[in-house]
Amino acid sequence: xxxxxxxxxxxxxxxxxxxxxxxxxxxxxxxxxxxxxxxxxxxxxxxxxxxxxxxxxxxxxxxxxxxxxxxxxxxxxxxxxxxxxxxxxxxxxxxxxxxxxxxxxxxxxxxxxxxxxxxxxxxxxxxxxxxxxxxxxxxxxxxxxxxxxxxxxxxxxxxxxxxxx
DNA sequence: GCCAACGTTGGC
DNA sequence: GCCAACGTTGGC
Numbered sequence: 001x002x003x004x005x006x007x008x009x010x011x012x013x014x015x016x017x018x019x020x021x022x023x024x025x026x027x028x029x030x031x032x033x034x035x036x037x038x039x040x041x042x043x044x045x046x047x048x049x050x051x052x053x054x055x056x057x058x059x060x061x062x063x064x065x066x067x068x069x070x071x072x073x074x075x076x077x078x079x080x081x082x083x084x085x086x087x088x089x090x091x092x093x094x095x096x097x098x099x100x101x102x103x104x105x106x107x108x109x110x111x112x113x114x115x116x117x118x119x120x121x122x123x124x125x126x127x128x129x130x131x132x133x134x135x136x137x138x139x140x141x142x143x144x145x146x147x148x149x150x151x152x153x154x155x156x157x158x159x160x161x162x163x164x165x
Numbered sequence: 166g167c168c169a170a171c172g173t174t175g176g177c
Numbered sequence: 178g179c180c181a182a183c184g185t186t187g188g189c
Contacts, residue, residue, distance in 0.1 A: 021175090045184075068175055126176080144182040146174045 016060045017157040018051070019140055020078070020114070021067040021148040029064050029076040029119050037081050037115040040149075041089045042097045044109065048149035053084045053110040055151075062114060063152060063160055065140065073125035074160050082113035120164030134159050 020040065022028065032038060043049055062078040086107035090099040102108040129135050139150040152160075 023175090047184095072176070144174095146183060148174090 013057055016055065016057065017152040017154055018056065018060060019063040019065050019150045019152050021065045023068045024066040028066065032064065032078060032116045033119060037113055039113050040111040041087045043087070043111060043148060044097055045148065048147055049110055051149045051151065052112045056080050056084065056112050058083060061157055063157060071125045071127065073123055073129065074120065074164060075123055076119040076164070077117035077161065078114045079117050080112050081115040084110040084112050087111040122164050124160055124164045128163060132159065132163065
């Protein structure tokens with residue numbers, strides 16, 4: 001078992017980088033700091049789900065983005081702490097994101113668990129992201145980009161981290 | 166499989 | 178609150 005895990009790493013499951021959006025009124029970086037970790041439930045978009053389900057591994061690093069906020073921007077850092085599992089809210093009739101088409105036998109929605117890493121000393125606003133030349137390729141800056149889970153490059157992650165620290 | 170209608174996202 | 182952009186739904 002240990003050998004298999006090690007070989008998984010040796011086979012190059014390279015760490016990946018992500019940007020995840022949350023509306024701070026619903027769940028902010030402060031909430032995550034308080035909770036230490038949380039299951040990223042409620043995503044009901046297949047592309048975003050697929051990133052979580054297929055591509056995210058424990059240890060991947062996350063830019064925690066506040067959307068629909070004043071101002072919008074990256075508020076801090078998080079990390080994937082558990083691989084994707086079925087999103088429990090899809091089975092919960094009382095949940096706003098309940099999905100009648102999902103069953104425990106055939107779940108539709110998956111989410112990863114993320115853990116708090118840091119709140120930025122300097123909030124990196126969307127405006128700042130736009131003004132930073134080396135970040136011009138960032139997905140979140142593209143017009144009409146609504147995906148709540150987006151891949152980022154290591155260079156983008158490092159740059160935003162530097163701006164925020 | 167097309168596409169119009171509708172709902173949602175999210176910056177402004 | 179507006180509205181552009183996008184995803185989903187459902188009639189055909």
